[in-house]
Amino acid sequence: MSAAPRPGARFISFEGIDGSGKSTQIKRLATHLTQQGHDVVLTREPGGSPGAEEIRALVLQGDPDRWSAETEILLFTAARRDHLERTILPALAEGKIVLCDRFADSTRMYQGLSRGNLRGIVDSLHELMIGREPDLTILIDMDPATGLSRALSRQTKDERFEAFGEDLQKAMRQGFLDLAEEFASRFRIVDGARDIDSVADDIAALTEAALA
Structure with a gap:
């Protein structure tokens, strides 16, 4: 693995149910931080490295x-390990801020909770093969029905999990809120049911506080 993160480096993840506005808000934050003079890497999961993107195509379609x-x-x-080795850790070693659209918390929810209570397996593999949590996790909270409607309207190829429907969205929302309580030191919850600018302002303020 790469060298230890340099001073100033931060690993920030965005989480939330489908359609919560993560992709929009992570781009807004990347622009804001770049304008403030930070060196930012914007990435996503699953994906974020060539090998991980190949796995993404397998699991989301x-x-x-x-x-x-x-x-x-x-x-x-496997995708996360490749992403960590080839994208996240090298960027942190260079003192950059890494913004990641989803990380291990999504796997804890989508595979560990919703499909058979396999959270223990997710956590064991994470400890063995990943061993890294974000420094800050922004959870954008959203009404499940509204989020699903937004997600389905995107009409992208990556619709596999939206196909599980509103019941999954409800379970995921509660699951993410439970994770925010479990990992309270790194989670910050933002109300996503407001206008884009208000949500972006709150996220920028929370991030700046974490960077101080």
């Missing part, structure tokens, strides 16, 4: 029942 939950956990962990 096709029939919702294509993979068992156990297989998905292994695939996501």
Whole structure:
């Protein structure tokens, strides 16, 4: 693995249910931080490195029942390891701020909770193969029905998990809120049911406080 992070480096993840506005807000934050003079790397999961992007195509397209939950956990962990080695850790070693659209908390929810209570397996693999949590996690909270409607309206190829429907969205929202309580030292919750600018302002303020 790469050298230890340089002073000033930060690893910040964005989490939330589908359609919560993560992708929009992470780009807004990247622009804001760049304007403040920070060197920013914007990435995503699954994906973020060539090998991980190949795995992304496997897991996010096709029939919702294509993979068992156990297989998905292994695939996501493999993608995350490659992403960590090739993108995240090298950037942190150079003192950059890494903004990641989803990280291990999404796997804890989507595979570890929603598809058979396999959280223990997710955490064991994470400890063994990843061993790294974000310094700050921004959770954008959103009404499940509204989030699902937004997600389905995007009409992208990466619709596999949206296909599980509103019941999954409800379970995921509560699961993310529970994670925010479990990992309270790094989670910050932002109300996503407001206008884009208000949400962006709150996220910028929370990030600046974490960088201080």
